[in-house]
Amino acid sequence: MNWNLDQLHLFVRTAECRSFSAVARETGRAQSAVSTAIALLESDLGVTLFERSSGRQPQLTEAGKALLEQARSVLQQCERLDGRALGLARGEEARLRLAQDEAMPYQPVLASLEALAAAFPLLEVQLSSGAQGDVARKLLQHQADLGLLIHHEQMPRELESQRLGTIEMVTVCSPNHPLAGLASVERRDLAEYRQLLMTPQDSHYPGGEQISPLVW
Template identity: 40%
Template sequence: MQWTLEQLKAFVEAADSGSFSAAARKLGKAQSRVSTAIANLEIDLGFELFDRTAKRPVLTEEGKEMLIDAKAILQQCQRMNARAMAVTEGDPVAFTVAMDEAVPMQTFETLFESLAETFPDLKLTILNGSQDDIATWVKDERADIGFIFRVKPMKETLDWYDVTTINQVLIAAKDHPLAQIPHPREDDLVNYRQLAIVDSLGISRELPISPRYWYVDSYFYISNMVMRGVGWAFVPQHIAQMEWVEGSLKVLSTSELSSPPLLTLSAIKRKARGWDKVMQWIDSKLNTLFPEP
């Protein structure tokens, strides 16, 4: 078979517009050229695509089936052209974001939704990991940008900037003894087990208040254990407000405590990596989604 894209375009346009003459006007071609293209396509395929016995051409059953395939082929060609143009203009064809699992996911989902609309042909990969995982992925060019809760200096080959600060709240199970105290003090907290965050290498983001503490590398797992009454914890405010913990946890007053430590969300990239259109767009979008740190 020797069918061409020009023949497929003529076929699809004729089917969508309902006539060869309308298709010719839409394509900016002579009607005879459109009719010939469709006739040659039918010869190549070995069957008729249109029933021409009526005043207007009507798709045959075979034509209806082929129309689906023809549209899919033309759409794939459009995507290929868009990617080729992006490469020619220096735009990335693929982009990888690495981030801590505890980032404000609703905000990042908004970011990714807008990214999909702005760069429809971009191949995006999203990775989750610890600070060291993410820093290594960015350094080794497995990720283009990373989002971490920074707790120690970055590698010399990396640039970083703070995106925002995130409040933490004090949580306990609703039936935990601390939940019965209107304004817990540190003297109250030290009597019960604290669940404190630590990264996958065992590096803590905060010093425990209670001498009875467990280190856990996931805020989500910490929240699960708090719901079971294992202990109390400080977690990012947005995690305590998620639907899956609502009704099982109680956010406690911190009026009698030193302010819970703020978390600093930072973006990191390789120093040698330039600011292409996607990177610039993400940076600009983050400024609208997050308040200044």
């Protein structure tokens, strides 16, 4: 492979402008230099990219049409490579591993990720979800860089935290449950019934606050 990215760029711009002279003016070169560069590209690829007729604009051949999108893709990948390298040189992170409590609403997180993508378009984001204990465990074991979870009094002290806002939690029950017949439900009412606590087996961080002495 002897062709280079400059030749590829000239090929794409000539196809878009349909003029060797326009590309020459755009790049500050002689028209003959643009034409020669594309001719060398055709020689290296072994195909004719443009139909050249005296007095007419260059027209893409079938081979040229087939290779145009691939040429654009190669140039775009090179731009992304340059952008990623520039970001790394500036000290930007290449990847963000985000773990989210599955009890949290997703819409605010998605809106934040859209803003993050706009500010850092080349940043790779890995998003995972799980119970409170899973998120805390991933942070403690350095399997996640950032965690979004609902605050708990028994949150591990090793974790640094920042309050982001509040979430309204609504407790519901089946209309056939005895609690449904009460005008209002107090904590002592909940304690009379069995409570299910979801927590990972390998985590000491509880999945919720224990209210009832009857726990599964």
